[in-house]
Amino acid sequence: MYAGVRALGLAVLAVWGAAAGKSPHTLLTARWDSLWYTRVADFGYGWEVTLPDGSVHSNLAFFPLLPWLERAVSAISPLSYADAGLVVSSVASLCAAGGIFAVADHLYGKKAGVCAVALWAVLPVGIVQSMAYSESLFTALAAWSLYAVMTGRWVTAGLLASLAGLTRPVGAAVVAAVWVTAALAAYRRRRAGERPVVVRRDWRVLLGVLLAPLGAAAYVLWVGHRTGDGLFGYLDVQKQWGNGFDGGYAFATFVAEKFTSVPGALAGIGLILGVAGVIWLYVVGVRQGQPPALLVYCGIVVVLALCASGYFGSKPRLLMPAFPLLLPLAVALARLRTSRSALILGGVAVVGAVYGAFWLHGSGPP
Template sequence: MSTSSVPRPEPLAPAAVRPRPAGAGRPGVRRGARQALALFAAIRLAGVVAVLLADHATRHSLGRTLAHSWDSRWYLHIAQHGYGHLIWITPTGAVQSDWAFFPLYPGLVRAVTALLPLTPGQAGVALAWAAAGAAAYGLYLIGHQLYGRAVATALVALWAVLPHAVELTLAYTESLFAALAFWALYCVMNGRWLWAGSLAALAGLSRPSGFAVAAALGVTAVCELVRRRGRMPAAVWAGALLAPLGWLGYVLWVGERTGNLLGGYFMVQSAWTSRFDFGVGAARFLRALFLYGGGVVYPYALVIVAAGLLLLALLCLDGAPMPLLVFAGVLVLLVIGGSGSFSSKPRFLLPAFPLLFPLARALARAWWARPARAVLVGAALTAVSLLYGAYVTVVAHSPL
């Protein structure tokens, strides 16, 4: 069979995704991606050094923060001992269990420690770093497909200097979820629905917010159904149906273990004060913040969340591709409408990369018009990111 007769996946319609810019050949894409990934790695490596220096300055064990911060300890315990062996009783009497944490990341940590001579903490950090690189690559490809090389590079650089980007290099699930989500979205934008659905299912096994990827695929599939007047390829149906299975499977498994199939998982999350309350918890936090203050971390978190809302509005006005708009919109909705510690909300926005498109386009334009000013802005953002990342992970006592 000749290669010309092999069927190729059909990309989404222009209404769902913008066409690839002219001249975006694969050699050029790879060369630009290597440069963007080198920049990403340099920034995040500097962030790791900043955390290590902060560990040293505060007399912590060198590297302790990278592998054993907050939720990391729960994930590593699950990797070593499985589920059902660790609980925490809060001062209010709530029983917090390890069932609140999704299984893909601790499962991968366990697999790595079985294959390589690494401790669970070392394996967790190595996985986070590798996943962050994979996520940055997928991010570059999406940005290049939509806007070209300059915006794609600016997009990767901005993601690297986000205030909470330090958590991409901790033993946390953000980088793994981001890698799976970004590549799932890239696949659906290019008509590879089976790959998109499979990656979305894995994303649903990595974090509670994993269903945002499934929602993006589902809404896009409905738009395609309308556009095609009911005639849809089987691959689209299969991808859309695969997408929510990871998240749904774990939620039902926890429900079965707790004796409440449909509500058990949400009862577990409620013990962690993590539930969707339509913004009631956020409103109470704002009232307390304005009345009593909140140090550095909480006002900073409020600024980041407010910026996320503004950027989502700009993204909507810009007419972003449907899967990216739905993905970012669901993540912002979860942050605004969800309860729990407000200091963690910027971390939940880390994977919402479409919010950065307006800023990336502005930075790319500034680079061509006034490169010195663009470099100065980038250097300032990097410095703030490194200093704040070290502070929030090592010095501050607020939950990550």
Template structure:
């Protein structure tokens, strides 16, 4: 899957005679980052504008019910667990008591986001809830930036703009503004994919390590980085490609294979370390998976999902959330097939396919499956490409209509729906 053309920036000068390779690499990275920021600003403004529409509607709806935005977006549902872990660790009692998962229920939640909350609270002095919400909001911007960077690398700036815009108005986009792990995870995943595309292998491995310590679906990032590195190693040494390994700025690394092996070694460490630690805490090697079963979350190859999709045709009295989630899951499968036909880089397709596989193949929490698919932003590339080719009037109509629908649905999820988004 290498049919997608990767857009590259024009070559830049290497610097003065006295520059060392390390300093040259650092300057190249900083220049690339600054240039990326200049290009992404308009997309981020559009993204924020579309997101603010949904937040404003939720705020107005909540105000009528005597609820503030902070209470709605930072102190409910799964946020409660992350706040409790950030304040009391995994050993402290859970208040309120867990309805699922038993006394060890907090062990189902990965540690990076609570650690980030503690770090923000220590640095700013904010209460734990505000630290959690602030970290999530900041990471949602880094996620949008990373999505833009990946889309621009593959399809150019215009498609990248519309990818970021569509990401702001997907059905469960409100989660991007909540004290949840999705903003953090998506930011790490997007920049990990960008690092793979730019052959910054150690950076990709490190980001995959962090993503693996953020959510169970970190496996998708791990697979993208490790298999992407393995494919690149094979294609550059097995005769399929004569492409030289080079770092941004034109510098050839001294030990390209070592960087590739380093990425493969680093990527799974975060996920593995937490699973082993939970096993140690529960005094059985499969402790993490036991905890997941207590929560009702297992892998069944898609049987549960297919049964719930059948309910669309056999149970006419279904909630709006049920219908939207079912439509999102079906659309994700169709978009994954469409993405495959466009032959994206292998790591990009593996990441999207792994997220879809984990979501569809998992049993339990059908109402949350659209949220689980939120980080699968490469699925938006076919839609963004079509939008980039559309007339201006069509673009305005699509973005306005989807923004309104997304805002109304955000209000429904927080004010009407009684479960986690």
């Protein structure tokens, strides 16, 4: 099902590209962030661009796991780094679908699991899952790490969280989910007056907790050492890109400015409704009793996406790893007849495929 939805998106992109005289392959592998990842794989770190305003865009802003995998796949195959990135992203998207299914199936059953995967596949920004971007890889690592947390596989959870931390800055959300769940488990045991559990199990929990932050910490410290700015080196790199955490002030200003014209006002209303929808889905997830690991992870991903300054057109893409937001909708779809839920998802898949092709043919990065 997941592969079919993504194939539909690629088919629409190919038809649109043929009509527009643009190569779908180029759109998927050689534009925007995918170019930066390819340059890291090809030349390593240290490549940068100085803009007319004097700001410097350094490839140190991009975490290393995807470029490492691109280099590894290219080394054992005839593929270029760009094509290797496409392969990595495609395989990772299937792994992400499996992880999302595992989480939803564990909580709400198989039908809800299939619906959750379908909803993630038909997202309007779902075309990114088929690009040489890091979202699919990160979502795969995050979903399986969260599943490991919920099923008590602490070492696996820690290892996957560490790898997620080598993939994107938001890997901190996976680390926090591991830490909070472990802390809550220890607190509950203590409140219950239980005797210490088996030493082997305690060591597994502790090892998972210690492993979780190693990936992100290693890269951030390495960047700080390379730039000579210590702990704040990576933040300085991101600041040059115009990225930072301002509590949502820049985004709110961006939305407010839309109301200076009638067409802009419609876009502003759409943005407000979209943000309200994200918050509503999170609240429903809380009421639904989602596990703390999912709530912590999803909450941090949402806050970092909505409350960070930077390129505002990328916010839907930055929200894509927040798949727990889709679980309330998946449960609702699972309660319908299969034919009705399939009809709904099929219609949304067509709309998402068309929007994805339109989006990639635009002037700005997704």
